[in-house]
Amino acid sequence: MNESQTFPHFSPGKLFVGPGSSADLVREIPGNPVYLVVTDRGLSQAGMAARLTRILEQEGRRFHVFDNVVSDPPMEVVASAFETAKQNECSAVLALGGGSSLDAAKAVAVRMKHDVSLRDYGNGRLVKGPIAPLYAIPTTAGTGSEATRVAVITDVEKKEKMAIRGDHLTPLACALDPDMIVGIPARIAAETGADALTHAIEAFVSRNANSITDALALAAIEKIGLHLRRFAQDTTNAAAALEMLVASCLAGQAFTNAGLGLVHSIGEVLGSRYHTSHGLSCALYLPATMAFNLPAVPEKFTQIARALGEDVKDLAPEEAGNRAVGAVRKLFVDLKIPLTYAEAGIDFSLTPKMVDDVLPQFSTSCNPRKVDADEVAALFNAPMG
Ligand SMILES: [Fe+2]
Structure with missing residues (x-):
């Protein structure tokens, strides 16, 4: 900003x-x-x-x-x-x-x-x-x-x-x-929660972020880190359900102003080809895309790590930012969200058109690090497992 x-x-x-x-x-x-x-x-x-x-x-x-x-x-x-x-x-x-x-x-x-x-x-x-x-x-x-x-x-x-x-x-x-919302299936709670986390993280590191969207996104990330596990474990937990509803709404307010990023561009292309749920489509690419974006905005990833409860004291920004990537990966593992195409039941094969469809998207233009076709292809291949 x-x-x-x-x-x-x-x-x-x-x-x-x-x-x-x-x-x-x-x-x-x-x-x-x-x-x-x-x-x-x-x-x-x-x-x-x-x-x-x-x-x-x-x-x-x-x-x-x-x-x-x-x-x-x-x-x-x-x-x-x-x-x-x-x-x-x-x-x-x-x-x-x-x-x-x-x-x-x-x-x-x-x-x-x-x-x-x-x-x-x-x-x-x-x-x-x-x-x-x-x-x-x-x-x-x-x-x-x-x-x-x-x-x-x-x-x-x-x-x-x-x-x-x-x-x-x-x-x-x-x-x-x-x-x-109480009593929704655990898988829906986990995958939609992953979507909300992606909204918050992509809005926070977006090229169009501002001081208001930063505050909204960071609050959403913190709430999701604190409450998504317990909501997915027991979706009849009304207190956790409310915290997640608020987090999702804050993240929505952040991204409707700041825009999104590469995770959504790539996820949309995957979803329209393989009909995977939107939340799962985002979750598959979020950790690798965070790692890709980290060198562009290491201080922001340090703040994300802190919001997710990581101790980043005395760490250099890139190392601290890496803790954010690890925290998101661990959250998805705990939520039993598939992290590979095999786990997600997707028989994946990449076509040039899929890469071409990612590059012109508005969300791609908001991504903090510029990306070329080879890098998009590498991100598509990241969840190979
Ligand atoms: Fe989304």
């Missing part, structure tokens, strides 16, 4: 935080809109959607549930949800779920106010002006989508993901309610 320059900082909407805060969120929403509740079948079957609709009924709110969101939501799912909203005269959107439901809900809220093809936004056009009133309750602690200005939607025809962007895409209000 150049201290002589000005910078904008974008903050998310109102947050309701703590056990039962979903009810506070519903109570505080002004007016009496008809909600489209956007969620997925798994949350419906697990009774989580019913938990929310009970609250809506108790508060006398009108709603219609759309629970057909799938992971990496395609444009067709957004179109179907939009039709449901039109047929039921919905005027607001309430998202319940992980990143996929939140991203689909954002895109639906865009369509409810803007008569423009999502593909146009995917081509770089910003969403200008308000979208339909949007509220969110995350049920994973990872994507930070409740705090970001982007929705990632899949264009199945073109076999690519589109990032729909604009300041208005952030929900007006969110609930970080541990009652809505």
